[in-house]
Amino acid sequence: MSVDTTPQKGIAIAAEHVSKKFGHVQALRDASIQVRYGEVVGLCGDNGAGKSTFLRILQGIYHPDSGRLYIDHHPVTLHSVRDAQRLGVDTVHQDLALAPELSVIDNMFLGHETLRSGILGRFGVLAHKEMSEKTDAALRELSIALPSLTVPVRDLSGGQRQALAVARAVMWSRSAILMDEPTAALGARQSEIVSQLIRRVAQSNLGVLVVSHDLPRLLTFADRIVVLWRGESVLDEPAANLTVPDLVATMVGYRSGEAI
Amino acid sequence: MADSGKIPTTEKTINPEIDTRAVPSRSFLLRWMSTRAAFILIVDLVLIVFFTLLSKNHVFFSVANFKSMLLNGTEIMLLALGLSMLLGAGEFDLSLGSNLVLSSVIGANLMVAVGGGQTVGNQLPHVILTIFLGLLICLLAGMLFGLVNGLLIAYGRINSLITTLGTMGIGLGLALLFSKNGQDITGFPIQLQSEFGLKTIGSFPVPALLALAIAVVLWAIVAHTKFGRHTLAIGSSRVAAERAGLRIKPHLLKLTIIAGGLAGLAAFVDLAHFQTTVISGHPNDALIAVTAVVLGGTLLEGGRISIFGTIFGVALTMILRNGLVIAGIYSSYQLVVVGVVLIIAVGLDRISVYRRSV
Ligand SMILES: Nc1ncnc2c1ncn2[C@@H]1O[C@H](COP(=O)(O)OP(=O)(O)OP(=O)(O)O)[C@@H](O)[C@H]1O
Ligand SMILES: [Mg+2]
Numbered sequence: 001m002s003v004d005t006t007p008q009k010g011i012a013i014a015a016e017h018v019s020k021k022f023g024h025v026q027a028l029r030d031a032s033i034q035v036r037y038g039e040v041v042g043l044c045g046d047n048g049a050g051k052s053t054f055l056r057i058l059q060g061i062y063h064p065d066s067g068r069l070y071i072d073h074h075p076v077t078l079h080s081v082r083d084a085q086r087l088g089v090d091t092v093h094q095d096l097a098l099a100p101e102l103s104v105i106d107n108m109f110l111g112h113e114t115l116r117s118g119i120l121g122r123f124g125v126l127a128h129k130e131m132s133e134k135t136d137a138a139l140r141e142l143s144i145a146l147p148s149l150t151v152p153v154r155d156l157s158g159g160q161r162q163a164l165a166v167a168r169a170v171m172w173s174r175s176a177i178l179m180d181e182p183t184a185a186l187g188a189r190q191s192e193i194v195s196q197l198i199r200r201v202a203q204s205n206l207g208v209l210v211v212s213h214d215l216p217r218l219l220t221f222a223d224r225i226v227v228l229w230r231g232e233s234v235l236d237e238p239a240a241n242l243t244v245p246d247l248v249a250t251m252v253g254y255r256s257g258e259a260i
Numbered sequence: 261m262a263d264s265g266k267i268p269t270t271e272k273t274i275n276p277e278i279d280t281r282a283v284p285s286r287s288f289l290l291r292w293m294s295t296r297a298a299f300i301l302i303v304d305l306v307l308i309v310f311f312t313l314l315s316k317n318h319v320f321f322s323v324a325n326f327k328s329m330l331l332n333g334t335e336i337m338l339l340a341l342g343l344s345m346l347l348g349a350g351e352f353d354l355s356l357g358s359n360l361v362l363s364s365v366i367g368a369n370l371m372v373a374v375g376g377g378q379t380v381g382n383q384l385p386h387v388i389l390t391i392f393l394g395l396l397i398c399l400l401a402g403m404l405f406g407l408v409n410g411l412l413i414a415y416g417r418i419n420s421l422i423t424t425l426g427t428m429g430i431g432l433g434l435a436l437l438f439s440k441n442g443q444d445i446t447g448f449p450i451q452l453q454s455e456f457g458l459k460t461i462g463s464f465p466v467p468a469l470l471a472l473a474i475a476v477v478l479w480a481i482v483a484h485t486k487f488g489r490h491t492l493a494i495g496s497s498r499v500a501a502e503r504a505g506l507r508i509k510p511h512l513l514k515l516t517i518i519a520g521g522l523a524g525l526a527a528f529v530d531l532a533h534f535q536t537t538v539i540s541g542h543p544n545d546a547l548i549a550v551t552a553v554v555l556g557g558t559l560l561e562g563g564r565i566s567i568f569g570t571i572f573g574v575a576l577t578m579i580l581r582n583g584l585v586i587a588g589i590y591s592s593y594q595l596v597v598v599g600v601v602l603i604i605a606v607g608l609d610r611i612s613v614y615r616r617s618v
Binding site for chain 2: 123
């Protein structure tokens with residue numbers, strides 16, 4: 001499953017030697033990561049290791065003090081989330097990713113609405129039917145089942161909502177999807193569903209970067225694991241070569257520096 | 261991990277065909293009957309019957325009385341429509357009544373200046389020009405008021421309740437300044453009243469028809485356009501809207517300008533209706549508009565707008581006010597009633613929030 005049999009594919013998103021300081025806190029010192037197309041990379045580390053900061057830099061929310069970013073092979077400078085989105089990088093947040101009062105369809109197309117052709121479209125009139133069909137197709141593609149596409153999102157379960165957030169990101173990203181603890185709020189069964197979904201997303205040839213504390217699960221669905229330790233990337237290995245105790249040991253720093 | 265083997269994994273959820281919990285959607289009429297708008301409409305009808313039975317010779321149920329209710333409700337309706345859009349985006353506006361008064365004072369001053377006081381009346385082109393300029397300046401003044409609110413709320417990041425509480429006072433103060441301490445301004449072309457303010461088509465006052473037409477346009481915007489979706493998304497979850505890449509500040513600015521423009525239009529209707537400014541006549545307009553909107557089912561926190569609910573909510577406040585007058589109840593009691601209804605409205609709002617969260 002996670003053996004590195006795939007031929008070397010192109011880089012979807014990458015960061016090299018990134019550092020970031022907040023006041024007196026050196027959140028990142030020397031962090032590097034590479035996510036190729038079709039690959040799931042798991043990012044783990046102790047609390048405060050800098051994972052969220054790293055992800056936010058890749059999203060364009062923070063600007064790194066030093067280091068380089070690449071999206072789809074090209075060196076990039078990101079000034080905002082919109083910049084990253086324009087380059088094909090989308091994010092799945094743990095929460096607050098969806099507008100609860102809006103329907104599944106409206107959330108799927110929020111910020112990317114399809115308008116009617118002709119004069120109506122110029123007045124901003126929505127193409128309800130087309131959006132509904134595309135939503136249905138996109139959810140089917142990822143085998144996501146929802147009771148209805150017109151219910152408000154607040155009526156969905158946590159897992160269904162997270163699946164929808166993933167489907168939404170898949171629909172609008174061309175290079176990579178970043179996820180910060182996508183299963184943290186979910187039960188075992190729903191986490192399992194989302195994990196399977198993450199695999200399917202990678203199969204559709206997007207790069208996927210997942211931050212997670214759920215190491216056993218991460219090892220089942222990630223191709224590679226990168227460990228951050230006090231703002232440094234100290235390990236980058238195929239998941240198949242790793243065990244949970246290995247990871248924990250590296251994360252808390254016992255074997256940092258000596259590499260495996 | 262241990263459970264992933266035991267649990268008959270995910271086929272059930274994975275196959276879209278197998279999830280049978282989706283209830284077949286009921287017919288449009290049935291669904292509509294269960295909305296708040298429908299409920300308020302029924303309350304309206306019950307109140308009409310009630311006041312008809314209560315009034316002497318059933319005068320409540322007369323063409324003249326309905327005409328007067330429609331006319332009196334027009335201004336509140338325009339304010340309530342703007343407020344519905346703002347509430348939908350999660351913002352409040354207490355200053356709409358004050359905006360109405362200030363805009364009407366500015367519009368009135370301009371019409372008097374251009375029209376030359378009482379002497380106008382004969383040359384038709386001059387009259388038309390005066391009225392048209394009056395309309396334009398009322399709208400512009402209202403929109404400018406809204407723009408100021410919007411800049412403070414969206415770009416100054418000041419809470420909208422506080423912002424509009426402040427601009428409410430400022431607006432009223434300016435209106436007094438521009439009217440020699442609150443002396444009402446008169447002297448517009450009489451055609452303003454005869455050809456618009458009190459004009460009827462059939463038995464329908466023209467200003468009320470105009471307000472209804474605007475309501476229909478806003479309904480279409482909310483239900484069928486990108487602008488409407490973005491408004492609701494911003495009200496539903498500002499963070500989610502931001503993360504979806506919506507430009508929130510300019511959108512809020514547009515909404516406050518729309519609400520302000522509608523208050524400016526209400527100002528023009530006020531001038532046309534009474535042929536004078538009514539500076540001291542609007543202290544409760546904002547309160548009544550909020551009551552009507554929230555009664556109609558638009559959520560206080562944003563994310564849901566019911567334009568039809570707003571229409572029926574305005575009708576309810578008008579029926580109550582008019583019914584109480586006809587029943588001979590003192591106006592001080594009317595204020596009490598409006599206050600009570602507002603609290604009931606917010607109570608209903610809380611109940612629906614509670615029901616959504618369980
Ligand atoms: N905006 C900020 N301002 C100041 N300090 C910050 C900011 N964001 C993060 N930090 C600090 O940077 C360090 C790394 O934080 P970060 O949130 O990236 O860790 P994390 O690996 O995501 O931790 P967790 O597993 O708890 O989510 C922490 O010491 C944190 O206090
Ligand atoms: Mg974090």
